[in-house]
Amino acid sequence: MTVPSFRFSRPVVVVVVLLLQVLLIPPPTEGSPDKCRLVRSLRDEIAGYRPIVDRVLSYVQDQKGYKGRTWTALSDFTDTFGSRMAGTQNLENSIDYMLNRLRTSDLDNVHAERVVFTGWQRRKEYATLVSPRVKNLAILGLGGSVSTPPEGIRAEVVVVNSFDDLFNKSSQVSGKIVVYNQPYVSYGKTVVYRSMGASVASKYGAVATLIRSITPFSLNTPHTGHQSYSDGVKKIPTACITVEDAELLNRMYNRGSKLEIFLKMDSKFFANATSRNTIAEIKGSTDPDKVVLVSGHLDSWDVGQGAMDDGGGAFISWNSLVVLKNLGLRPKRTIRCLLWTAEEEGYIGAFAYLKAHKSELEKFNLVIESDEGTFQPYGIAFHGSETSACIMAEVAKLFDSINATAMLSSKDNVGSDIEVFENMNIPGLSLLNRNEKYFWYHHTEADTMTVEDPDSLDLNTAMFAVISYIIADLSVELPKS
Amino acid sequence: MTVPSFRFSRPVVVVVVLLLQVLLIPPPTEGSPDKCRLVRSLRDEIAGYRPIVDRVLSYVQDQKGYKGRTWTALSDFTDTFGSRMAGTQNLENSIDYMLNRLRTSDLDNVHAERVVFTGWQRRKEYATLVSPRVKNLAILGLGGSVSTPPEGIRAEVVVVNSFDDLFNKSSQVSGKIVVYNQPYVSYGKTVVYRSMGASVASKYGAVATLIRSITPFSLNTPHTGHQSYSDGVKKIPTACITVEDAELLNRMYNRGSKLEIFLKMDSKFFANATSRNTIAEIKGSTDPDKVVLVSGHLDSWDVGQGAMDDGGGAFISWNSLVVLKNLGLRPKRTIRCLLWTAEEEGYIGAFAYLKAHKSELEKFNLVIESDEGTFQPYGIAFHGSETSACIMAEVAKLFDSINATAMLSSKDNVGSDIEVFENMNIPGLSLLNRNEKYFWYHHTEADTMTVEDPDSLDLNTAMFAVISYIIADLSVELPKS
Numbered sequence: 036m037t038v039p040s041f042r043f044s045r046p047v048v049v050v051v052v053l054l055l056q057v058l059l060i061p062p063p064t065e066g067s068p069d070k071c072r073l074v075r076s077l078r079d080e081i082a083g084y085r086p087i088v089d090r091v092l093s094y095v096q097d098q099k100g101y102k103g104r105t106w107t108a109l110s111d112f113t114d115t116f117g118s119r120m121a122g123t124q125n126l127e128n129s130i131d132y133m134l135n136r137l138r139t140s141d142l143d144n145v146h147a148e149r150v151v152f153t154g155w156q157r158r159k160e161y162a163t164l165v166s167p168r169v170k171n172l173a174i175l176g177l178g179g180s181v182s183t184p185p186e187g188i189r190a191e192v193v194v195v196n197s198f199d200d201l202f203n204k205s206s207q208v209s210g211k212i213v214v215y216n217q218p219y220v221s222y223g224k225t226v227v228y229r230s231m232g233a234s235v236a237s238k239y240g241a242v243a244t245l246i247r248s249i250t251p252f253s254l255n256t257p258h259t260g261h262q263s264y265s266d267g268v269k270k271i272p273t274a275c276i277t278v279e280d281a282e283l284l285n286r287m288y289n290r291g292s293k294l295e296i297f298l299k300m301d302s303k304f305f306a307n308a309t310s311r312n313t314i315a316e317i318k319g320s321t322d323p324d325k326v327v328l329v330s331g332h333l334d335s336w337d338v339g340q341g342a343m344d345d346g347g348g349a350f351i352s353w354n355s356l357v358v359l360k361n362l363g364l365r366p367k368r369t370i371r372c373l374l375w376t377a378e379e380e381g382y383i384g385a386f387a388y389l390k391a392h393k394s395e396l397e398k399f400n401l402v403i404e405s406d407e408g409t410f411q412p413y414g415i416a417f418h419g420s421e422t423s424a425c426i427m428a429e430v431a432k433l434f435d436s437i438n439a440t441a442m443l444s445s446k447d448n449v450g451s452d453i454e455v456f457e458n459m460n461i462p463g464l465s466l467l468n469r470n471e472k473y474f475w476y477h478h479t480e481a482d483t484m485t486v487e488d489p490d491s492l493d494l495n496t497a498m499f500a501v502i503s504y505i506i507a508d509l510s511v512e513l514p515k516s
Numbered sequence: 517m518t519v520p521s522f523r524f525s526r527p528v529v530v531v532v533v534l535l536l537q538v539l540l541i542p543p544p545t546e547g548s549p550d551k552c553r554l555v556r557s558l559r560d561e562i563a564g565y566r567p568i569v570d571r572v573l574s575y576v577q578d579q580k581g582y583k584g585r586t587w588t589a590l591s592d593f594t595d596t597f598g599s600r601m602a603g604t605q606n607l608e609n610s611i612d613y614m615l616n617r618l619r620t621s622d623l624d625n626v627h628a629e630r631v632v633f634t635g636w637q638r639r640k641e642y643a644t645l646v647s648p649r650v651k652n653l654a655i656l657g658l659g660g661s662v663s664t665p666p667e668g669i670r671a672e673v674v675v676v677n678s679f680d681d682l683f684n685k686s687s688q689v690s691g692k693i694v695v696y697n698q699p700y701v702s703y704g705k706t707v708v709y710r711s712m713g714a715s716v717a718s719k720y721g722a723v724a725t726l727i728r729s730i731t732p733f734s735l736n737t738p739h740t741g742h743q744s745y746s747d748g749v750k751k752i753p754t755a756c757i758t759v760e761d762a763e764l765l766n767r768m769y770n771r772g773s774k775l776e777i778f779l780k781m782d783s784k785f786f787a788n789a790t791s792r793n794t795i796a797e798i799k800g801s802t803d804p805d806k807v808v809l810v811s812g813h814l815d816s817w818d819v820g821q822g823a824m825d826d827g828g829g830a831f832i833s834w835n836s837l838v839v840l841k842n843l844g845l846r847p848k849r850t851i852r853c854l855l856w857t858a859e860e861e862g863y864i865g866a867f868a869y870l871k872a873h874k875s876e877l878e879k880f881n882l883v884i885e886s887d888e889g890t891f892q893p894y895g896i897a898f899h900g901s902e903t904s905a906c907i908m909a910e911v912a913k914l915f916d917s918i919n920a921t922a923m924l925s926s927k928d929n930v931g932s933d934i935e936v937f938e939n940m941n942i943p944g945l946s947l948l949n950r951n952e953k954y955f956w957y958h959h960t961e962a963d964t965m966t967v968e969d970p971d972s973l974d975l976n977t978a979m980f981a982v983i984s985y986i987i988a989d990l991s992v993e994l995p996k997s
Contacts, residue, residue: 114767117651170598173961254735254962255820279964283821286595286965339736340764480654481735483760484767 071425077511081429084505087364088433091500094362095493101358105496106489108136109350113340113484120337121377122154122308130311130333133353133374137315140357142372144318147311150376150387154308155179157259157337158301160274162245165189166295167287174245174274175259175338175478176300177229178380181270183243187299188212188272190242194281194288198228198235209240212296214276216285219251222474226260233273234265243298244273247281250474255279258478259336261381272300310334312384313374317356317365319507325368326395327507329355329403329499332378332452339482343473347487347495348405349374355499364500366508368400375452378406385452389459399461400513401506404450408470409487409495414441415502416449419462420516427464427513430505437494441467462513466498552906558992562910565986568845569914572982575843576974582839586977587970589617590831594821594965601818602858603635603789611792611814614834614855618796621838623853625799628792631857631868635789636660638740638818639782641755643726646670647776648768655726655755656740656819656959657781658710659861662751664724668780669693669753671723675762675769679709679716690721693777695757697766700732703955707741714754715746724779725754728762731955736760739959740817742862753781791815793865794855798837798846800988806849807876808988810836810884810980813859813933820963824954828968828976829886830855836980845981847989849881856933859887866933870940880942881994882987885931889951890968890976895922896983897930900943901997908945908994911986918975922948943994947979 094100112129119126130147137145155178162172194214195201201213213236217228226249233244248258255277264270276284288294313333319325331348335341353372359365377383389396401419414434417427424444431442448454449465457463468491476482506513575581593610600607611628618626636659643653675695676682682694694717698709707730714725729739736758745751757765769775794814800806812829816822834853840846858864870877882900895915898908905925912923929935930946938944949972957963987994 110767111771114764115649117649168596168598253966254737254956254960255964256735256737256962279962279966282966283595283964286591290592475735479735481737481760483736483764485734485760485763 071428073422073425073429077426078429080510081426081433081505084501085433087504088501089436090362091358091497092436095358095497101361101496102493103489105350105354105492106487108354109342109346109487109492110484112350113342113346117340118337119333119335119341120156121152121310121334121380121383122156122305126310126334126376130313130376133313133333137313137353141360142315142317142356144314144316147313148388148391150310150312150384152308152310152377152380152383154305155380156303156305158303160300162274162276162296162298164284164294165297167292172245172280172296173255173257173277175257176272176274176302177259177262179262179264180233180273180300180302182301183272183299187297188243189295189297192284192288192294192296194285196285201236201239205239208236211241212243212245212298213241214281214284215244215246216281217247219249222249225249229260229275230262231265233262233271234268237268237271241271243271245276245296245298246273247278248275250278250477252475253278256479256481259338260478261379272298274300310376310384312376312388315353315356315372317359317370319368320365321367323369325398325400325512326371327368327401327403327503328371328373328399328456329503330373330375330452331405332375332384334376334378335482336379336478338478338480339476340484341482342484343408343476343482343486344478345378345406347409347492351405351409351492351495351499354496355503358496358500359504364504366504368507370503370507378452382452382455385455389455396456396459396461399456401462401464402450402453402456403464403499403503404453405465405495405499406451407465408468408473409492410469411488411491412439412466412468412495412498414439414443414467416443416445416465416467417462418445418447418449418457420514423462423513430502433501434498439494439498443467460515462515464502466495468495552909554903554906554910558907559910561991562907562914562986565982566914568985569982570917571843572839572978573917576839576978582842582977583974584970586831586835586973587968589835590823590827590968590973591965593831594823594827598821599818600814600816600822601637602633602791602815602861602864603637603786607791607815607857611794611857614794614814618794618834622841623796623798623837625795625797628794629869629872631791631793631865633789633791633858633861633864635786636861637784637786639784641781643755643757643777643779645765645775646778648773653726653761653777654736654738654758656738657753657755657783658740658743660743660745661714661754661781661783663782664753664780668778669724670776670778673765673769673775673777675766677766682717682720686720689717692722693724693726693779694722695762695765696725696727697762698728700730703730706730710741710756711743712746714743714752715749718749718752722752724752726757726777726779727754728759729756731759731958733956734759737960737962740819741959742860753779755781791857791865793857793869796834796837796853798840798851800849801846802848804850806879806881806993807852808849808882808884808984809852809854809880809937810984811854811856811933812886813856813865815857815859816963817860817959819959819961820957821965822963823965824889824957824963824967825959826859826887828890828973832886832890832973832976832980835977836984839977839981840985845985847985849988851984851988859933863933863936866936870936877937877940877942880937882943882945883931883934883937884945884980884984885934886946886976886980887932888946889949889954890973891950892969892972893920893947893949893976893979895920895924895948897924897926897946897948898943899926899928899930899938901995904943904994911983914982915979920975920979924948941996943996945983947976949976
């Protein structure tokens with residue numbers, strides 16, 4: 036499968052859906068591998084890292100050590116730059132700032148690698164219920180949405196609660212605005228309405244779609260996110276509305292009211308937008324060409340400050356290297372920190388990196404990512420061979436002092452950007468963390484530093500430091516299936 | 517104390533603060549009266565109402581009875597009218613609608629009583645952090661705030677975390693915008709920053725105040741609410757900002773950044789605004805001039821739909837009469853439903869009613885109100901004499917089948933509008949309900965039907981019906997202290 040065709044295709048969405056469903060919603064029901072028969076010497080070797088685990092955990096929880104410094108760095112960064120949408124000068128400025136921070140942290144091989152893509156920019160947008168009464172609707176246009184005509188669209192509304200419901204009402208949809216009021220089941224199960232809602236409704240002749248935001252809870256909070264048009268259907272404007280407004284419109288529609296909405300959206304596409312993946316390393320002492328990759332994405336949506344998605348993930352990643360550096364811990368293999376760009380537009384930075392580094396991939400031992408929140412960690416989510424999972428289960432045991440020994444061995448990918456590498460048979464890892472409220476904030480104005488907790492960031496940083504150190508230092512590599 | 521001087525004075529605010537502190541935040545620690553020595557015959561008499569309790573509870577939980585009808589009525593109402601700010605034609609239209617509904621419910625003595633006041637209307641308002649970077653701030657001007665000059669105000673910012681902090685920084689405040697970033701302790705303890713913040717900062721020469729919204733939780737959610745200027749200080753524009761922005765500005769300020777904000781607010785005052793209290797009754801069978809009053813307010817702020825504050829309270833009040841009417845339950849004394857107007861501007865409807873009905877007050881046995889949410893009820897909050905509290909404790913026991921037997925005998929008032937009557941030595945009652953999240957929605961765009969639960973509305977309606985029926989029917993009146 037070539038990279039460009041894969042980038043925006045339905046399989047990506049489906050994989051993301053499945054991935055998020057596994058990762059973010061349920062408790063780790065798949066459980067830890069219970070049939071592990073690792074050789075005693077390997078188990079002993081892993082247990083032998085306990086002094087390092089203790090040292091790292093002490094360091095990040097010590098006022099005179101690194102305590103609170105991930106939070107401070109993250110708040111300095113997000114407060115200075117705010118949202119960092121791919122294609123904006125603001126993101127590029129924030130990347131320059133990061134490169135400078137990585138260099139002054141004395142990390143190795145600090146550099147950026149160029150990424151080219153088609154950018155999308157939100158401009159003006161608003162929606163008003165004009166009949167039977169006038170009410171402004173809080174909306175956020177979805178990434179990649181086309182604009183309305185300059186004069187806007189005024190049209191009657193059909194409210195549906197599912198794709199089946201839309202199918203049943205399909206004869207009424209032509210020329211109308213379709214409002215999706217699908218109930219929230221889980222992000223993984225429900226996000227398909229955001230991803231595909233416009234194209235499905237367009238098939239039946241809808242002129243626009245307004246989609247209930249993908250969240251279990253709202254304070255009149257519209258969410259944004261990526262969407263992709265299917266081939267062969269007319270591209271129609273599409274935005275998310277709030278849970279509250281979706282329910283209101285649904286009630287009114289079910290009472291038989293004739294609803295009319297005025298919608299005006301204006302966005303801009305620009306070809307050959309550029310951005311950069313940001314890279315730093317701790318060079319391995321004996322096998323510098325072998326790699327454990329630890330990552331998060333620096334870009335964000337254009338609402339909120341991207342503190343949670345994915346400032347926290349990016350900052351625990353590079354700070355895990357800083358912690359190791361500060362403690363003089365250099366493993367045998369290289370730990371490479373990747374701060375992806377343009378993740379929100381469809382893993383664009385990760386695909387570009389894969390393409391540019393394909394020949395190197397066989398030397399990747401493990402890809403680590405945080406992109407599902409940096410709340411209190413409680414364990415490890417892992418995707419890889421059975422024996423690899425057994426090794427990770429031994430590593431997880433080392434986090435007993437912070438109650439983070441849960442081990443989820445997942446059949447599905449456990450990351451977003453790193454799924455690109457997981458699909459190349461490289462083991463993947465992310466942290467299990469108390470992210471039950473993740474989707475309350477996701478892609479909204481509420482994604483700010485208020486979400487982030489200094490102590491949790493410390494623990495996440497420590498876990499990434501320890502995990503990447505151990506896997507980069509072990510006598511064996513994680514066996515690929 | 518004359519009514520007009522009382523209406524907007526500091527004592528009112530203090531009383532409200534104390535009241536809300538008692539009512540809304542802590543669990544009922546004051547406990548139920550445990551030294552009750554009611555005569556056996558009275559206890560038996562109250563227990564004798566159990567068949568009526570069961571009948572009412574069955575009726576509101578029966579699909580063929582009244583089940584879900586309070587919710588349906590409330591959603592029809594709020595969806596049709598939306599927000600209902602005092603002084604707007606929309607509120608007056610909604611009052612006409614209510615009068616019609618009360619008449620078609622076959623209640624007695626349905627009418628409205630005129631109320632005159634000075635109205636306030638929000639027009640345009642916005643705030644932008646202009647330095648060190650540009651960021652729009654979500655704001656809601658506070659009720660009664662003056663406008664900025666037409667060209668707006670651009671000024672440097674001083675961030676404070678308390679009145680003490682402001683006092684310490686008072687020499688730096690002249691000509692600046694004061695941002696209050698006070699932590700949320702409880703609504704009762706924290707709301708004083710919203711009520712008084714502008715006047716306190718104005719004393720030191722501030723040109724405007726932006727106040728962290730009074731809530732324990734936010735999704736970038738600005739709140740509004742009433743505020744009053746102290747005598748003798750210059751009136752300066754004042755608005756609430758979000759928790760997130762207050763924390764952001766605080767962090768930036770503490771780093772030593774010179775912050776500048778541009779603020780533009782435009783509001784309108786209009787003298788001789790009119791509105792109406794809405795009234796309906798079940799006339800007492802033997803003592804029609806004696807009254808149990810059950811109430812909520814129909815007006816709301818101009819954001820959200822006022823479904824929670826106080827659509828729910830108003831609707832359980834009048835529906836409790838409808839339930840009694842439908843079941844043919846007419847007590848000895850009159851049950852009077854009052855749907856107050858202009859509560860949000862400072863109990864204006866209640867004060868007007870008090871003034872017009874002063875001679876009648878001695879015949880008021882009990883004033884009941886719901887203005888703290890209609891979530892799942894779990895008992896009774898009561899303010900009155902010890903013996904009255906003992907009577908109410910016996911009534912509370914009748915709600916064992918729905919786990920709503922908690923009895924809080926409060927030294928402080930237990931209502932908002934009804935405090936006006938409680939202060940005249942009339943016993944007051946409200947329901948204890950699971951309103952832990954009340955202030956998440958309070959005075960925001962998120963106060964919509966999504967907050968309301970049909971089953972909880974049913975139970976609240978039933979409890980109001982039973983309580984008002986029993987007290988209006990008992991052989992004795994609630995003894996006043």
